[in-house]
Amino acid sequence: xxxxxxTAFRKHTDGQAEISFAATSVxxxxxxxxxxxxxxxxxxxDESRSVASFVNVFVNEENIRDLNQESTALGESDEVLxxxxxxxx
Amino acid sequence: xSLSAEEKRRYARHLVLPxxxxxxxxxxxxxxxxxxxxxxxxxxxxxxxxxxxxxxxGLVDFDRVEFSNLQRQIIHGTxxxxxxxxxxxxxxxASINPLVAVECHEHPLRSDNxxxxxxxxxxxxDGTDNFATRYLVNDVCVLSGKPNCYGSIFRxxxxxxxxxxxxxxxxxxxxxxxxxxxxxxxxAEGGVLGVxxxxxxxxQATEAxxxxxxxxxxxxxxxxxxxxxxxKFRELKVSRDPRCxxxxxxxxxxxxxxxxQFCGVAQKEDAQITWDIEPVELKRRLDAGDPVVIxxxxxxxxxxxxxxxxxxxxxxxxxxxxxxxxxxKNIVVHCKLGGxxxxxxxxxxxxxxxxxxxxxxxxxxxxKQVDATVPTY
Numbered sequence: 285x286x287x288x289x290x291t292a293f294r295k296h297t298d299g300q301a302e303i304s305f306a307a308t309s310v311x312x313x314x315x316x317x318x319x320x321x322x323x324x325x326x327x328x329x330d331e332s333r334s335v336a337s338f339v340n341v342f343v344n345e346e347n348i349r350d351l352n353q354e355s356t357a358l359g360e361s362d363e364v365l366x367x368x369x370x371x372x373x
Numbered sequence: 374x375s376l377s378a379e380e381k382r383r384y385a386r387h388l389v390l391p392x393x394x395x396x397x398x399x400x401x402x403x404x405x406x407x408x409x410x411x412x413x414x415x416x417x418x419x420x421x422x423x424x425x426x427x428x429x430x431g432l433v434d435f436d437r438v439e440f441s442n443l444q445r446q447i448i449h450g451t452x453x454x455x456x457x458x459x460x461x462x463x464x465x466x467a468s469i470n471p472l473v474a475v476e477c478h479e480h481p482l483r484s485d486n487x488x489x490x491x492x493x494x495x496x497x498x499d500g501t502d503n504f505a506t507r508y509l510v511n512d513v514c515v516l517s518g519k520p521n522c523y524g525s526i527f528r529x530x531x532x533x534x535x536x537x538x539x540x541x542x543x544x545x546x547x548x549x550x551x552x553x554x555x556x557x558x559x560x561a562e563g564g565v566l567g568v569x570x571x572x573x574x575x576x577q578a579t580e581a582x583x584x585x586x587x588x589x590x591x592x593x594x595x596x597x598x599x600x601x602x603x604x605k606f607r608e609l610k611v612s613r614d615p616r617c618x619x620x621x622x623x624x625x626x627x628x629x630x631x632x633x634q635f636c637g638v639a640q641k642e643d644a645q646i647t648w649d650i651e652p653v654e655l656k657r658r659l660d661a662g663d664p665v666v667i668x669x670x671x672x673x674x675x676x677x678x679x680x681x682x683x684x685x686x687x688x689x690x691x692x693x694x695x696x697x698x699x700x701x702k703n704i705v706v707h708c709k710l711g712g713x714x715x716x717x718x719x720x721x722x723x724x725x726x727x728x729x730x731x732x733x734x735x736x737x738x739x740x741k742q743v744d745a746t747v748p749t750y
Contacts, residue, residue, distance in 0.1 A: 291528045292557055295672075295689060323689065325555065337550035345609050354497070367598065367609070369548045370527035371500040372560035373414045373570070 287317055292368050296323040306334045310341060311354040313364055330364070338369040374742050375399070380472065382597035384426055392588045398426060402586040405429040407494040409482055411458040413560070413570030414500030414524050415576065416448035416606055421578040423466040423473045427585065430466065431494055433478040434458040441750065445567035458624045482506055484629035487513040496520045496584055498577050502559060505632040511536060511544035512629055515620045522581045524573040529566050531573035531599040534592050534611065537620070541593035546614040548656055551636045554712060558640060562672070569601055646719050650730040652742045668698065668706045671718040675709065679736060679748045688713045691720055707732035
């Protein structure tokens with residue numbers, strides 16, 4: 285599966301916009317991602333290491349809140365999108 | 374009242390569209406829309422709503438036009454620099470379509486005035502540039518039962534949706550809480566492609582016009598993401614959250630709240646005011662030869678534009694790179710305007726640094742008050 289990194293987070297992923305690796309659930313994918321890019325943690329997780337409330341995680345086009353939250357299962361061809369709040373106008 | 378001969382000429386290309394026609398054009402003329410923010414997004418929104426013949430347009434903005442706005446805020450011209458944004462925008466609208474009535478609200482939208490401002494309009498178009506006003510606009514729209522045509526932008530990316538329609542989600546359903554101040558850079562800090570608000574703003578205007586016409590399928594329930602670098606649109610599903618504090622089944626927010634506090638802006642500034650140092654005071658200390666370490670917490674590209682010769686550690690890297698600083702030294706932290714550096718001061722003080730102050734007003738205040746050769750951006 286593939287995680288798509290938004291512009292706002294790319295400074296924490298050496299500029300990478302897409303990161304492909306193997307993970308079977310959203311939780312596992314996010315944990316692996318933060319392990320690889322520790323600076324992402326402050327932007328992605330809250331103090332209890334849940335996904336922060338100003339970030340939405342979508343699997344393909346569905347919000348994980350409407351699926352099985354962080355336990356949402358991932359298949360090989362799934363795309364995980366991180367969509368943080370932006371405020372510019 | 375049917376359309377005048379002048380209106381029939383002006384709106385001829387609308388009138389031949391079956392989805393608009395004379396009845397649709399009359400609906401647009403009867404419509405009233407409030408554009409919050411006459412900046413990057415507000416510019417194309419207001420221009421296109423006016424050209425389309427929306428009868429009454431309200432503009433909310435308390436800012437003045439600056440040179441750095443002109444790269445994207447196309448409702449203002451070079452000769453408007455220094456003028457009030459709403460006055461400048463009203464003039465552009467009058468030039469495009471004198472049949473439109475423009476109402477200028479030259480003040481900030483606040484908890485104590487937003488309900489009464491919004492009341493006079495059918496729908497709201499959110500083109501604001503900060504989280505506090507976005508949550509205010511959202512809550513006031515939900516509480517007043519008015520749709521909110523939402524758009525926001527950052528660097529090369531944009532988001533658009535329609536919130537607050539019956540059965541549809543609101544902004545809080547999508548983002549229950551804002552990020553901590555300083556975590557997500559704004560356009561002044563992070564930059565923005567000038568044409569980006571043109572794309573996102575015209576999507577907002579399209580949705581507003583569709584709502585007024587009651588035509589097509591609304592973006593309500595869908596979040597549109599746009600990436601200009603990839604030239605790619607993505608559509609994501611957004612559903613109403615029954616537990617949403619403002620539009621949910623048992624709402625706990627029934628009137629506008631304190632959004633500065635909700636977004637963590639006000640309280641931090643108050644608590645930190647004693648750690649502020651005025652630019653002239655820093656200059657005096659440097660001239661007197663005091664050993665002061667200047668810490669710049671902006672991004673490298675901002676440092677390249679102008680700097681005070683300080684040590685550069687971007688705010689996002691500060692936690693990790695704190696060890697590079699000597700906690701016994703007098704440290705003065707600065708950024709562009711003072712927001713990120715306030716966060717850095719807090720981080721360093723929490724980590725045991727004893728003498729850390731925040732350069733009040735950042736490099737911009739330094740340029741204005743101490744050294745005009747330092748360019749602002």
